[in-house]
Amino acid sequence: xxxxxxxxxxxxxxxxxxxxxxxxxxxxxxxxxxxxxxxxxxxxxxxxxxxxxxxxxxxxxxxxxxxxxxxxxxxxxxxxxxxxxxxxxxxxxxxxxxx
Amino acid sequence: xxxxxxxxxxxxxxxxxxxxxxxxxxxxxxxxxxxxxxxxxxxxxxxxxxxxxxxxxxxxxxxxxxxxxxxxxxxxxxxxxxxxxxxxxxxxxxxxxxxxxxxxxxxxxxxxxxxxxxxxxxxxxxxxxxxxxxxxxxxxxxxxxxxxxxxxxxxxxxxxxxxxxxxxxxxxxxxxxxxxxxxxxxxxxxxxxxxxxxxxxxxxxxxxxxxxxxxxxxxxxxxxxxxxxxxxxxxxxxxxxxxxxxxxxxxxxxxxxxxxxxxxxxxxxxxxxxxxxxxxxxxxxxxxxxxxxxxxxxxxxxxxxxxxxxxxxxxxxxxxxxxxxxxxxxxxxxxxxxxxxxxxxxxxxxxxxxxxxxxxxxxxxxxxxxxxxxxxxxxxxxxxxxxxxxxxxxxxxxxxxxxxxxxxxxxxxxxxxxxxxxxxxxxxxxxxxxxxxxxxxxxxxxxxxxxxxxxxxxxxxxxxxxxxxxxxxxxxxxxxxxxxxxxxxxxxxxxxxxxxxxxxxxxxxxxxxxxxxxxxxxxxxxxxxxxxxxxxxxxxxxxxxxxxxxxxxxxxxxxxxxxxxxxxxxxxxxxxxxxxxxxxxxxxxxxxxxxxxxxxxxxxxxxxxxxxxxxxxxxxxxxxxxxxxxxxxxxxxxxxxxxxxxxxxxxxxxxxxxxxxxxxxxxxxxxxxxxxxxxxxxxxxxxxxxxxxxxxxxxxxxxxxxxxxxxxxxxxxxxxxxxxxxx
Numbered sequence: 073x074x075x076x077x078x079x080x081x082x083x084x085x086x087x088x089x090x091x092x093x094x095x096x097x098x099x100x101x102x103x104x105x106x107x108x109x110x111x112x113x114x115x116x117x118x119x120x121x122x123x124x125x126x127x128x129x130x131x132x133x134x135x136x137x138x139x140x141x142x143x144x145x146x147x148x149x150x151x152x153x154x155x156x157x158x159x160x161x162x163x164x165x166x167x168x169x170x171x
Numbered sequence: 172x173x174x175x176x177x178x179x180x181x182x183x184x185x186x187x188x189x190x191x192x193x194x195x196x197x198x199x200x201x202x203x204x205x206x207x208x209x210x211x212x213x214x215x216x217x218x219x220x221x222x223x224x225x226x227x228x229x230x231x232x233x234x235x236x237x238x239x240x241x242x243x244x245x246x247x248x249x250x251x252x253x254x255x256x257x258x259x260x261x262x263x264x265x266x267x268x269x270x271x272x273x274x275x276x277x278x279x280x281x282x283x284x285x286x287x288x289x290x291x292x293x294x295x296x297x298x299x300x301x302x303x304x305x306x307x308x309x310x311x312x313x314x315x316x317x318x319x320x321x322x323x324x325x326x327x328x329x330x331x332x333x334x335x336x337x338x339x340x341x342x343x344x345x346x347x348x349x350x351x352x353x354x355x356x357x358x359x360x361x362x363x364x365x366x367x368x369x370x371x372x373x374x375x376x377x378x379x380x381x382x383x384x385x386x387x388x389x390x391x392x393x394x395x396x397x398x399x400x401x402x403x404x405x406x407x408x409x410x411x412x413x414x415x416x417x418x419x420x421x422x423x424x425x426x427x428x429x430x431x432x433x434x435x436x437x438x439x440x441x442x443x444x445x446x447x448x449x450x451x452x453x454x455x456x457x458x459x460x461x462x463x464x465x466x467x468x469x470x471x472x473x474x475x476x477x478x479x480x481x482x483x484x485x486x487x488x489x490x491x492x493x494x495x496x497x498x499x500x501x502x503x504x505x506x507x508x509x510x511x512x513x514x515x516x517x518x519x520x521x522x523x524x525x526x527x528x529x530x531x532x533x534x535x536x537x538x539x540x541x542x543x544x545x546x547x548x549x550x551x552x553x554x555x556x557x558x559x560x561x562x563x564x565x566x567x568x569x570x571x572x573x574x575x576x577x578x579x580x581x582x583x584x585x586x587x588x589x590x591x592x593x594x595x596x597x598x599x600x601x602x603x604x605x606x607x608x609x610x611x612x613x614x615x616x617x618x619x620x621x622x623x624x625x626x627x628x629x630x631x632x633x634x635x636x637x638x639x640x641x642x643x644x645x646x647x648x649x650x651x652x653x654x655x656x657x658x659x660x661x662x663x664x665x666x667x668x669x670x671x672x673x674x675x676x677x678x679x680x681x682x683x684x685x686x687x688x689x690x691x692x693x694x695x696x697x698x699x700x701x702x703x704x705x706x707x708x709x710x711x712x713x714x715x716x717x718x719x720x721x722x723x724x725x726x727x728x729x730x731x732x733x734x735x736x737x738x739x740x741x742x743x744x745x746x747x748x749x750x751x752x753x754x755x756x757x758x759x760x761x762x763x764x765x766x767x768x769x770x771x772x773x774x775x776x777x778x779x780x781x782x783x784x785x786x787x788x789x790x791x792x793x794x795x796x797x798x799x800x801x802x803x804x805x806x807x808x809x810x811x812x813x814x815x816x817x818x819x820x821x822x823x824x825x826x827x828x829x830x831x832x833x834x835x836x837x838x839x840x841x842x843x844x845x846x847x848x849x850x851x852x853x854x855x856x857x858x859x860x861x862x863x864x865x866x867x868x869x870x871x872x873x874x875x876x877x878x879x880x881x882x883x884x885x886x887x888x889x890x891x892x893x894x895x896x897x898x
Binding site (some may be wrong): 095124126127128130133134135138141145160162163164166167 | 404688707708709710711747754756758776777778780797798799800802804827831837839879
């Protein structure tokens with residue numbers, strides 16, 4: 073189960089994610105991002121309420137990071153320890169901006 | 172449903188029939204109610220009009236009658252009163268003449284010689300004669316004035332002869348003698364031939380009243396002392412130097428006025444004379460209020476209980492009255508009155524209202540007859556109309572019942588046909604089809620069309636489902652095949668290297684879906700180098716499986732070229748990134764064991780930490796250096812590291828399916844539980860370790876669905892010595 077709370081203001085977009093980002097829910101997030109990111113220069117992903125992140129979720133983050141690297145910037149905020157560990161293990165800490 | 176004479180009881184046919192019957196009956200009921208209402212209304216209008224006309228006629232004729240009566244009756248009454256009064260005023264004049272003559276006579280007494288007088292002589296009856304009577308005990312010869320007043324004989328005789336109203340006229344002396352003129356000489360002669368005495372003169376009412384009044388008076392009505400005829404007397408006193416010397420008078424029989432009153436009366440009305448005391452003197456009535464009553468007991472109408480009458484009489488004695496309607500003896504009568512001034516009497520003219528109402532009553536009766544005839548005609552017509560309506564209603568009901576039955580049958584027939592057709596349908600290749608019998612141009616046609624369409628759609632749907640099911644079965648078969656191929660790709664024969672005593676290796680993969688993205692691999696690069704790979708592809712299913720196949724082959728090819736682990740990963744990353752539009756990636760741990768020395772060189776591309784058990788310790792995570800997952804970015808350089816495996820060391824590799832296995836509460840299995848599970852095995856064989864961990868994970872997750880592949884690999888390094896630690 074994943075709830076996505078989206079705020080887009082001009083060139084700044086913020087996505088608050090709640091629940092699990094897994095094989096089932098990743099396509100939802102991917103679709104939301106693909107639909108919303110035109111003209112967005114600054115993307116913030118709020119992971120405060122995210123409980124679980126699977127490799128499918130990582131794939132969405134990866135493709136989004138690649139896209140945002142081309143048209144602006146992307147950062148993750150409020151990443152909890154469990155998820156942070158996943159980022160560390162998978163080496164995603166090297167390519168993501170995490171605050 | 173029972174069927175009686177082709178009609179289904181409780182079926183549509185009967186329901187339609189019932190409905191139509193109810194509508195018809197309701198219509199008839201409404202029609203009947205309206206008819207009855209209209210009829211009643213009409214009857215009441217007719218009745219009302221009748222009543223109003225009657226009232227109008229009554230009012231108009233009463234008003235007219237009143238107006239006619241008012242003018243004619245009042246005038247007539249006044250005239251009659253005048254005429255009646257005239258009867259007496261002449262008498263008054265005569266008496267006044269006598270009074271004046273007598274007064275002259277006494278004033279010039281010396282000029283006149285005594286005049287002879289005579290007692291009544293029966294032979295003179297029928298001839299007007301001057302006669303003398305005296306009271307008993309009075310001597311006429313001794314009378315002082317008798318001779319003097321006898322000088323009036325000629326004038327009295329002349330007066331009597333000239334008036335047809337006078338009964339007699341007379342002069343009475345104060346000493347009891349009376350000289351008078353009449354033609355009834357015989358009545359004064361008694362049976363013995365002697366002359367009757369006169370009643371005491373000064374006690375007679377006319378004498379007394381004249382003396383009291385000192386002027387002309389009229390007495391009340393009295394019965395004549397000799398004839399017994401009703402009459403009254405007009406009298407006047409005669410004075411000489413203020414001394415009463417005689418009383419003169421005239422006697423009037425009231426036969427004349429009585430006759431007048433009688434002659435003027437008819438069945439339509441009558442006259443009535445009332446004196447100043449309110450007593451009825453004359454009227455043709457033989458009973459009732461206006462019955463003449465000549466006695467002291469006569470009723471005074473001015474004091475009558477009938478106050479309207481009393482007031483009217485009082486008014487009539489004073490002046491001419493307007494026309495009044497008063498109840499007399501239980502009947503309403505129109506009355507007018509006019510005073511008879513000479514006597515202070517009044518004359519009333521009475522007409523019974525009944526009489527005046529007669530024309531009105533006649534008109535009303537005629538009118539009622541016409542009405543009655545008209546009503547009878549109307550009722551006859553209404554009755555006829557009722558019969559017609561009843562007959563027509565019966566015909567309409569009959570026709571309605573027949574047409575309702577026919578209509579119901581017509582409606583039901585296609586439905587019955589449809590039911591038979593549908594019941595006859597069997598098998599998927601049969602379909603309900605439109606037929607001519609359903610072409611009814613109404614809902615039945617629509618229903619039949621819907622059925623046909625539904626039937627067609629159902630047939631199409633069934634064939635579509637059949638096709639889809641076949642397709643699904645084919646995909647299922649292919650997936651199962653793919654799973655087998657994938658499983659076959661991984662080394663699955665254990666012991667894998669039965670002739671190598673330096674190590675023992677065991678691995679397992681349980682995909683979450685039919686095909687998974689996890690894989691393990693191990694192979695000998697050469698006789699001294701064993702390459703081990705554990706990897707996890709992002710995503711699941713067929714896409715992950717395809718990506719996994721490519722990754723596995725590229726990794727193995729690179730490894731077989733004798734490259735270092737870091738180089739293998741870097742080159743694999745480059746190869747994958749060159750054709751990775753789907754941006755899939757794979758976490759990979761790759762290690763190469765130098766079998767002879769136990770040196771393990773490894774590189775980690777974003778994969779879970781390996782767990783290592785030293786010969787005398789327990790399993791612990793080995794936090795190695797991490798690089799980015801393979802396939803994320805092109806040109807990533809990986810770092811490798813070395814570690815030395817003592818004989819008896821065990822290396823446990825796994826994918827996140829192990830640590831992220833989730834129970835029904837949503838809690839992850841985690842690395843701590845994994846390490847606990849590993850350590851509970853003591854120094855078991857790799858195959859046993861993996862089986863045990865799998866069991867523990869399965870019991871942990873319970874009934875929860877497994878999200879991720881469960882892939883594990885365990886290496887036990889035994890060193891050159893071979894199976895020194897083997898069980």
